[in-house]
Amino acid sequence: MLKKKVAMLLAVAMVAATVVGCGGGDAKTDAPADDTKTDAPADDAAADDGADDAAADDGADDAAADEGADDAAADEGSAGGTIKVGIINNDPNESGYRTANDKDLKAMFTAENGYEATFQYSMKNDEQIAYAQNMITEGVDYLLLSAADTAGWGGVLEDAQAAGTEVILFDRVIDASEDMYAASIVSDMDEEGNKAVTWLEGQGLDSYNIIHLQGVMGAAAQQGRTKALDEKVKAEPDKWKLVVQQTAEWNAEKAQQIVQSVIDSGEDFNVIYAENDDMAKGAVAALDAANIEHGVDKKVIVMGFDCNKWALEELKKGAWNYDGQCNPFQAKYIDDVIKSLEKGEEIAEKTIIMEEKGFDAKEITDDDIEKYGI
Amino acid sequence: MQKKEVKKTDENILTRMVRNQMFIPLLALAALALFNLIAGPEFFAITLGTNSAGNPVLSGYPITILDSGSELAILAIGMTLVTAASGGQDISVGAAVAIAGSVLLRMLCGGNSRPEELAMPIIVAFLISCIVAMLFGAFNGVLVAYFKIQPMIATLILYTAGRSIAAWINNNELPVITDPGLSYFGGFIPGVPIPTPFFIAVICVVAIFLVLKFTNLGLYTQAVGINENSSKLNGLNPQLIKIISFVILGLCVAVVGLIKVSRIQTINYSVIAKDIEMDAILAVALGGNALSGGKFNMAASIFGAYVIQFLTQTLYRFKVSADALPAYKAVVVIVLVVISAPTVKEWFGKMSRKFKVKEVA
Incomplete structure (x- = not known):
């Protein structure tokens, strides 16, 4: 029984x-x-x-x-x-x-x-x-x-x-x-990842110690957003390091626990690469509790995806650095x-890939939040 | 006459179990602690720092365990009672947390998903969410008590529908609360360096122990769980007792909903408190309580909850992938279930008897 x-x-x-x-x-x-x-x-x-x-x-x-x-x-x-x-x-x-x-x-x-x-x-x-x-x-x-x-x-x-x-x-x-x-x-999920990684590279840090919070493993969004970062880390292993690469399953609480665990272990990191906004939010909650500065020109760069309205507002405040759109x-x-x-026209290209943006906290405007926030 | 005899041996087994009940969780805790100590004693370091709001906070793995384990401990209280009374488990706990959290947010923001100020005091909103969660608990309880549906099947209804209901309560919006008052429940009260969830858990634990001490709830629950018919013959109302246990679990759910929502100041209906029922049931099992109902030991369940969080935190420390965590916990479940299975117990009994006989010889 x-x-x-x-x-x-x-x-x-x-x-x-x-x-x-x-x-x-x-x-x-x-x-x-x-x-x-x-x-x-x-x-x-x-x-x-x-x-x-x-x-x-x-x-x-x-x-x-x-x-x-x-x-x-x-x-x-x-x-x-x-x-x-x-x-x-x-x-x-x-x-x-x-x-x-x-x-x-x-x-x-x-x-x-x-x-x-x-x-x-x-x-x-x-x-x-x-x-x-x-x-x-x-x-x-x-x-x-x-x-x-x-x-x-x-x-x-x-x-x-x-x-x-x-x-x-x-x-x-x-x-x-x-x-x-x-x-x-x-x-194009791969493109979303590429865009984010290119942006990150453009920040010109001396070294990238990244906490990588993944979505539910196997989801198209997870695969695309992970792929670009994985390739970059493989290409430049001296400069780019993954402090931890964990799936938080799109979940803010899990993300918070994972980041908390890294902070508790005393390992150093300067980038949070979260594959959706919820996980970035959870990560930030852990950073705040440990008084680790994050955002524009701060110690830790926070990146999210999906462009939720509240996430773009965080960007505008300068508490986060980047948010990638999934249109x-x-x-x-x-x-x-x-x-x-x-x-009666023919459709020339059957696969139409939507234009997607990546927002930088330094450039985002209120109009962007209104227009692209979901 | 024969019946009496059977009861006597039953009692013997039970008393033996009660005597050993803290043994399993303590052993598990010792094993985990030793494992972490060998891997590096910095695991146990606690440091006092300040958070970004400038308030003093303690941090370190042990604090994180107290913090996150407290939610589980609160749920374990309700789950222990449900298990004892009904001989089954409530698997809708996670979905019910989503509902409670959603109601709380709906009340706080009053329909506007990004309120400047709260529509009502947090305590009022919390009480409303308590009532809703207790109603859902009563719903489960009625299905189990009156319709005699197997608890796991009865609660499967809410498990499936709960998160959709939670989303519907807030019109699919994801409200974000900026009021700092809400963040205290899942974070820190300014000036107090210990995480608030721990205090909330302490309050809940003290409350349930007072209830168990000064009322007959514990006795009645066990009576119903051991033998429903004989408890009925003794003048108890087994239906009512079962419903009460589910309602108490509902109350625990509302408390956890408050903590969860407070932690991130918003809600994600589909992932909030996901799979938490697994951990809560595991806490009960780890506490040495029979999952088939009857006697229970509340302290062991609560202790079990913290041990499970200890396990989770240990796995995080070793960077075990989060989606692999359930597999490790499943191993613990399997070991516990196998140990407590009647056939295995019988076998152990036989072995020990044989051993004794040999010794005598």
Whole structure:
């Protein structure tokens, strides 16, 4: 009996380890609320203007939304009807990244922009596939997809092709040949890492003793952000050293404990390279407790990723040094693709890599915080 | 007649266990301490410095263990009672901490995710979060007590849904509180160099010991855990006792929620207090308490919690990858479970009898 219980407990604990794409993704348990959530947003999007205006105000890039509205107005004139899109996304509760992503999409695919959008959310691949097949049957013009898993989408893509539905991937790629979908809009995680490491190199320190806090191992964001730093350390082992390289699993508390442990051990370090903002925050809490100065022109350089609004504010205060963006605002790119396809143009480059920024505490402005903070 | 006899031998085993109960955690602690001492005595160094706000603080591995272990110790109190009364464990503790923390933040910021000043005093917000956490505890308790669902299955519901509920409470926002008053609970009170969580744990421990001493809660809980039917025949209400144990765990959860939120002044619903239930259950097991319920030793559980934090800190010291930590803890679980398994106990009993017989011969 006892053994059974403990075995069960261990099994349950292990179930929690799912890996997600961009940003502060993490091992989030699946929400059983998924099903109840699915219908409401669809009504929102399809129906009343008031609600949509509110969504647009919330959404971060107003400019893009406005632009979209103009285009759509022109478009409606020529095409003479709304474009039906079905959007399948991961659970918006997953992370700040996903929440911002969802808001952005909702702000773009509105009735006044000439779209009739249906939203479905799930972090389970099989559920997503079922949603996708429903949408194709319902006859959507475009299927926008952020897949939970890379595998198992062959059938959906074939159905879509047969039904004349164009598939556009965003944020995540799937295992499929390029001619099965119209375009894929993704972040280049390797580039995010490169940008950060290049920036760090530009700081011109005599030696780099780095505490490297990694995300959940295997996540695309973790791999990309780790790769660049690993390569640099390998290339210049005399100058660049990893004091500790640990996964804190996107978790602020774990990061705090790890950094605390390094401080307790008395080892010297001058850089915190945290693969998301939460972990950087945890690290800073440990630094503050030990009265170690951090930030612009201070002993320890603090680096984070994802550009949460509060993190950018820390940057502005000079308490942190760098924050790398993981762009959740794909709606405008998707809109562009749809516009081109509607005009009958060919999409030259199927993989569209979004522009992403890295912010330096010395250069960041309030506008940046407003515009890029998630 | 036969029944009485069985009970007698049971008692013998139990008394023997109680006598040895502090033995396992003490042995584990001694082993860890020795290991760290050999690896370098600087592990035990404590230094007095100041933090960035200019307040005196103690630092060093032992202080970190007291600091982080305190959360675990508080949870171990509730988990011990739940284990004793229901013969099962609550695995929704981490998710419930997320809910309690989320409620606390929601109350403090009053719907505005970046408040300039607090919407209500921290103590009021904390009391509300206590009530919510106790309600969720009662929910688990009712499922276990009245619907007779296996505790681990009953709490699986909240384990799965809890973090989504927590996110929903704050409309998916991540509130950030800048008020320094909140940071005291998970950090340091100005002028006091010992981490506050330790004081909070001491308060909780004293409270539970007073309760156990001056009420019959401990006795009733054990009675229900040992034999529900006979406790019923003796006029106890086993359902109520079980629910009370879950409600007390809920209260512990709210306290830990306060500490956790205070530490980083914000919340991340999906990772706050992640897998903490594992550690809390391990603390109970390490304290030599039977995970199948019945007799319990509160002091041993609390002590076990600090030993586990000692283990965690030791692993960090040796730069064991954080995602490998559960594997090491699993080894401890396996050893404990195997030692306390009835078949192994029987075997030990046989061996010792044989040994004695041989000696006599």
